[in-house]
Amino acid sequence: MVKGAALFLQQGGGANCPKTQTHQENAGDLPQHLQVMLNTLRCEDRVKLAVRLESSWSDHVRYMVAVDTNSHQDKEESILVGMDFTVCPSKSCSIGMVLPLWSDTKINLEVLRGFSIRTAGRFHIFKPVSVQAMWSALQVLHKACEVSRRYNYVPGSTTFSWISFYESRISSKQSCVNEWNTMSNLETPRPESPVMFSDQLTKRERTESLIRTKLQSIMMFQDLENVTSKEILNELEQHVSWNQREYKEFIDNEMLLILSQIYKATLIFDYLYLGTEWDASNLEELRECGIGYILNMTPEIDNFFPEVFCYYNVHVFDDESADLLAHWNETHNFIMRAKENNSKCLVHCKMGVSCSVSTVIAYAMKEYGWSLEKACNFVKMKRIIAQPSAAFMKKLADYEGILEAR
Structure with missing residues (x-):
């Protein structure tokens, strides 16, 4: 995990403020220059999150x-402030962008390119240095946008008058300012991500980073319905030298993750979608699909929009010890609530491959009286990346026996 990727901060900024409390998401030690960054803020303002982004410049x-x-x-x-740090001279921090989050703000995931924010005629793409940092950012930003919509912060109103303090202090080098405002055209491909903190990465981490980048590039431009995994791996071998046995599990997981990012939420029944963490965080897509209920099948992913949707959480890890069967009566009832209220339900886990898939299969078995084989084939036909783990398949077999006994 890249160090210094995402940091949550509870107190305000400024040199005369109380000591700032920080919480890092797998981010290692707090980078020394962050205190300098905090000192550029007004004391009365609060920093919700600081997320490190990729940069085109090594310094x-x-x-x-x-x-x-x-x-x-x-x-x-709430506003976003773009902070620029230069390695030399050390501890020099400047502001390169100020972006208020108006009520019309729209946030969209750009597959393999981070996420975009569109508001008041402005458009920016942000690419955090890690996936976990991106999810931390999305949770904070979506909640901030909900507040702006609730209070109807219309672009051009007298709201956000305080940002003039920051706008008057935009002093980053022009090359840095340009980077904050580039890539406004979604059709323009971004350059490959630089390897961050190369002096701190191990040989395995560097190899994994290279494999991940090349694998993403290969899979994005393949007809995935007509290509085999072996063909993808053969093409990968032309670009990267790697030990098949040592990196097999890593590559298998990366391929599943990339597939889950490429495929949008899958409509299984006319009132039930099956998807991923990405789908659960995309407010615009959720609304377009008419989703009103969200079944969150993960222990580690927060509910993104608790004020907008009806949630039910099942905190089960995707491993052999997980007792998923114990929750299937309640998950069935929750999905039925959505159907009976003429709404739609999204069932999601992290990748939409195993845990959430197993729950949808269990739902189909109970609701339609299907056998495990029929329900499994039906869901897999709808969502080609569906692949319940061996442990969950055993639970489904047990569940089939329970339903037959009833």
């Missing part, structure tokens, strides 16, 4: 910082 470190404050009406207002 340049970029952070997307989510900052909020309470207005004179005691309502929360």
Whole structure:
């Protein structure tokens, strides 16, 4: 995991403020220069999150910082501040971008390219240095946007008058400012991601990073319905030298992850979608699909929009010890609530491959009286990446016996 990728901060910034409390998501030790970054903020403002982004320059470190404050009406207002750090001179921090999150803000995942934010005629793409940092950012940003919509912060209104403090301090080098404002055209491909902190990465981490980048590139331009895994691996071998036995599990997992990112939520029944963490975080897509209920089958992923959708959580890890069967009556009832209320339900886990798939198969068996074989084949026909683990298949077999006995 890349160090210094995402940091949550509870207190305000400024040199005279109380000591800032921080919490890092698998980010290693707090980078020394972050205190300098905090000192550029007003003392009364709060930093919700600082996420490190990829940079085109080796001597340049970029952070997307989510900052909020309470207005004179005691309502929360949030902005994004683009912070630029240069390696030389050390500890020099400047502002390169200021972006208020208005009520019209739309956030979209750009597959393999981070996420985009569109608001008040402005468009930016942000590419965190790790997937986990990206999810941390998305959770904070979606919640901030919900506040803006709730209070109707319309672009051009008198809201966000306090950002003039930051806008007047935009002083990054022009090359840095340009980087904050580039890539506004979605059709323009981004360059391959640079390897961050190369002096701290192990040989295996560097190899995994290279495999991941090449594998993503290969799979994005393949007809995945007519290509085999062996053909993909053969093409990968032309670009990367790797030990098949040592990296087999890593490559298998990466292929599943990439597939889950490429494929959108799958419509299984006219009231039930099956998807991934990506799908659960895309507010616009959820609304377009008419989803009102979300069944979250993960212990580690937060509910992104608790004020918008009805959630039911099953905190089960995808491993052999997970007692998924014990939850299937309740998950069936939750899906039925969506159907009976003329709404739709999204069932998701992290990748939409095993845990959530098994739950949908169990639902189909109970609701339609199908055998395990018929339900499994039906779901796999709809979602080609569906692949319940051996442990979950055993639970499904047990569940089939229970249903038959009833």
